[in-house]
Amino acid sequence: MKQYRVIGKSVLKKESWDKVTGRVKYIDDVQEVGTLHAKLLTSTHAHAIIGEIDTKEAWKVKGVRMIITGKDYPLLLGTTIKDRPLLAFDKVRYYGEPIAMVIADTEAIAIKASTLICVKYEPLPVVNSPEAAYQKDAPLVHEDVEQYLIDESSGLTGTSGGIQPIPGTNIANIQGIRKGNIDRGFAKCDIIIEEEFSFNQADHTAIETRCADVEIKSTGEVIIHSASQEPFEMKELISETFNIEEGKVTVNIPLVGGSFGAKTSVQLEPLAYVASKSVGGKRVRLRNSREEDIVTSPVHIGLHATVKMGCTKEGKIQALKLFFLFDGGAYAERSVPITKAAAFDSTGPYKIDNVWCDSLCMYTNHPFVTDFRGFGRTEAAFGVERTMDIMAKKLGMDPLEFRLKNAIQPGDTSPTQVLLNKSNLGDIKECLFQLKELMDWDKGQRIEISDRFVRTKGISCAWKNGDPPPGVSSGAIITFNKNGSINVISAAVEIGQGTKTVLTQMVAEKMNMDEDEVFIQMEVKTQDSPDNWETAASRTTFMSGNAVLKACDDAIRQLKRTASVVLKVPKDELEVANKKVFMRTDPSISIDFSEIVLGYIYPNGKVAGNQVVGRGTYMIPGLTEMNPVTGKGVQGPEWGVVAQGVEVEFDKRDNTFKLLRAVTVADAGQILNYKGAETQITGAMNMGLSFATREGFIFDDEGKVLTTQFRSYKVMHFGEQPEYIVRFVENPVKGAPFGSRGLGEHGIMGMPSAVANCLSIAANVSLKRLPLTPEFIWKSRLEAGEVH
Known part of the structure; x- marks a missing residue:
């Protein structure tokens, strides 16, 4: 690997x-005098016809400025299928869906007034799981799905393209994979197994809940402040929905207090716009309580997966058939691209010549869905990696050796039939070899500590190719201060992942200067920043990084052009370093940045050069349309891979367990910021373990979410985490900034399956549902006859 300065x-x-x-x-820390507050009245039913909405008592509360219901704005929104009302106006489709909005002088007044609104409902049968939604006689969440508009960009390519809801069903979309011949593949197999796995929807639990401020100026300008990952899509959606000139919409994004995908789609902002418009354009704030953030705003997708795998007696996988029923909730939104992405990378990092997958996005009467760390790969990996362990046990083969035997390699093809090479594919074998050593694998998977306690180890693998739509781009601008230091402007949103810091490292490396001399604008303002695709898919560093490097190249050309005139040295003989431009063969012939970045002025008043402003844009080349039936196409530039392991101590008496160690070995290409990369992976591992062992919504029979606060929705607390060990394989990627791969999501993807594999060995029973609570493990052991 090449050695770098920064x-x-x-x-x-x-x-x-x-x-x-x-x-x-953060957005809610800024309290502007005169700001009004909005509060939502949400549904107490998961599926019901809306009757009368009585607001008379609410209007009597002093300080109420306006009350809005769905009939005032019968709009349908959506970034994929336009199926979601701004406020429900005919029926409600999930518990917690917004029905009315109160705008008042204070949030307390708005809350009080909203509780006085009386809504009459006519309950309807509830579709309470994706399996129920798939049944032929299931109630329809959307009766006239064929009448909905498909977002224009969704008719193109990528994970958001080719969407086709099926009328008369609850299927919002189907994405297929057809590679090889599945029947011939199974005919070659000595062992065939078929298993089912599932988990409910869950929450993102970012520290900062979602919040938006909107103000409409007398000129018609719309000023939005929001905690969001996609300011430019928000600008476009507000413009399009409310017929506003796009140049009059400005979106401001401060530092965001965590997201994990929760703040990708446009959510509260259209409501806040309508609220502001209803009170004459005054600034209005709409923010979620924790309960609203868990239930009313979009959530982490659920899944029921059927996995059929066939293998020779020597341990070579010949065929894999997958049937995914994803719980997309009441509205399509981001659930469609998630389910498509899960299909594209459905096999995990294994060579399998015959693959059949149908990934269905199902409408249910549950909260609607947005992105979650891993974007479908964490969910798909749970079923596939559990099946890998079950198959290894059937074969009598070590599960790590089984994975090595089937590890995908350069020269193989992906499920989407892309030919893989050393650049576009991470080295999963090397990751497994390092994992084996770090886990002390040769000491055994199961060690009896006493009659009561046992220690076990479980592993898993995963991979991910970030999949932005074709045609999206990132831009960057660099300017210079008088002393030669640099300012970077990029619309990448800082959500805690460290992207802004990494971009400054890239500039410092490219310009051969100290990183402390590079400054970057943390906040994003769409009027000041070049367009940038959303901060998502582990593609921000790839796209924004390339844009920043192109901006540096542009600035260097300008610096050399001016310096060449002043120094009377040909441009191709000049170099840039330490805030100077100098002659390569005689560094004493030089000029400081400070003398030329704003243009050079001779003593006689003549001018050489102009102000240096570096501009760069980047668009990923080679992305193609993804066939909705076969899945064939190129959805992204490269696959990052990860091998992960977990060790637990299990109490056989009461089915509790302690997480001892969690290990990740990731091929992330060239690491850009070592500590930043390590903490990114560690945080993702923690999320994966929390999701696997504690998290998940509990629904009652009527579709009501029972876990709406942290007293009932459990997450991992400090002190409950295991020892985290992170190592990297650095296999660089051609075309990526300094050869880096995406890594922001890789730490989470294999954790649920690794801990499930680990606990299945400990409990001596196959665990196929999340979360893995002691109660669930006890019930599984009871059903299997392991306990009495």
Whole structure:
């Protein structure tokens, strides 16, 4: 690997001191005098016809400015299928769906008034799971799905393209994979197994709940402040929905207090716009309580998966058939691209010549869905990786050796039939070899500590190719201060992942200067920043990084052009370093950046050069349409891979367990910021373990979510985490900034299946549903006859 001055080093995040000293201002920290507050009245039913909405008592509350219901704005929104009302106006389709909105002088007044609104419902049969939604006689969540508009960009390509809801069913979309011949593949098999796996929807639990402020100026300008990952899509959607000139919409994004995918789709902002418009354009704030953030706003997708795998007696997988029923909730939104992405990478990092997959996005009467870390791969990996362990046990083969035997390699093809090479594919074998050593695998998977306690180890693998739609781009601008230091403008949103810091490292490396001399704008303002695709899919560093490097190249050309005139040296003989432009063969012939970045002025007043402003844009080349039936196509530039392991101590008497160790070995290409990469992976591992062992909505028979606060919705607490071990394989990618791969999501993807594999060995029973609570493990052991 090439050695760099700044790249690969553990550089402190640019915003660290402001965060730890409390100086950072998140959106809800800014309280502008005169701001009004909006509050939502939400449904107490999961599926019901809306009758009368009586607002008379609410209007009597002093300080109420306006009350809006769905009939006032019978609009349908959606970034894939336009099926979601701004406020429900004919029927409600999930518990917690917004029905009315109160705008008042204070949030307390708005809350009080909203509780006085009386709504009459006519309950309807509830579709309470994706399996129920798939039945032929299931009630329809949407009776006239064929009448909905499909978002224009969804008619193109990628995970958001080719969407086709099926009328008369609850199927919002089907994405297929057809590689090889599945029947011939199974005919070659000595062992065939078929298993089912599932988990409910869950929450993202970001520290900062969702919040939006909107103000409409007298000129018609719309000013939005929001905690969001996609400011430019928000700008476009507000413009399109409300017929506003796009140039009059400005979106401001401060630092975001965590997201994990929760803040990708446009959510509260259209409501806040309508609220502001209803009160003459005054600034209105709409923010979620924790309960609203868990239930009313979009959630993490659920899944019921059927996995059929066939293998020779020597341990070579010949065929894999997958049937995914994803719980997309009441509205399509982001659930469609998630289910498509799950199909594209459905096999995991294994060579399988015959693959059949149908990935269905199902409408249910549950909350609707947005992105979650892993974007479908974490969910698909749970079923496939559990099946890998079950098959290894059938074969009498070590599960790690079974994975090595089937590990995908350069020269193989992906499920989407892309030919793989050393650049576009991470080295999963090397990851497994390092995992084996770090886990002390040769000491055994199961060690009896006593009659009561046992220690076990479980592993898994995963991979991910970030899949932005074709045609999206990122832009960057760099300017210079008088002393030669650099300012970077990029619309990548800082959500805690450290992207802004990494971009400054890239600039420092490219310009051969100290990273402390590079400054970056943390906030995003659409009027000031070049367009940038959303901050998602582990593609921000790839796209924004390339844009920033192109901006540096542009600036260097300008610097050399001016310096060449002043120094009377040909441009191709000049170099740039330490805020100077100098002659390669005689560095003493040089000129400081400070003398030329704003244009050079001779003593006689003549001018050489102009102000240096570097501009760069980047669009990923080679992305193609993804066939909706076969899945064939190119959805992204490269696959990052990960091998993960978990060790637990299990109490056979009461079915409790302690997480001892969690290990990740990831091929992330060239590491850009070592400590940043390590903490990104560690945080994702923690999320994966929390999701696997504690999290998940509990629905009653009527579709009501019972876990709406942290008293009932459990997450992993500090002190409950295991020892985390993270290692990297650095196999660089051609065309990526400094050869880096995406890694923001890789730490989570294999954790649920690894801990499930581990606990299945400990409990001596095959665990096929999340979360893996002691109660669930006890019930599974009871059904299997392991306990009495």
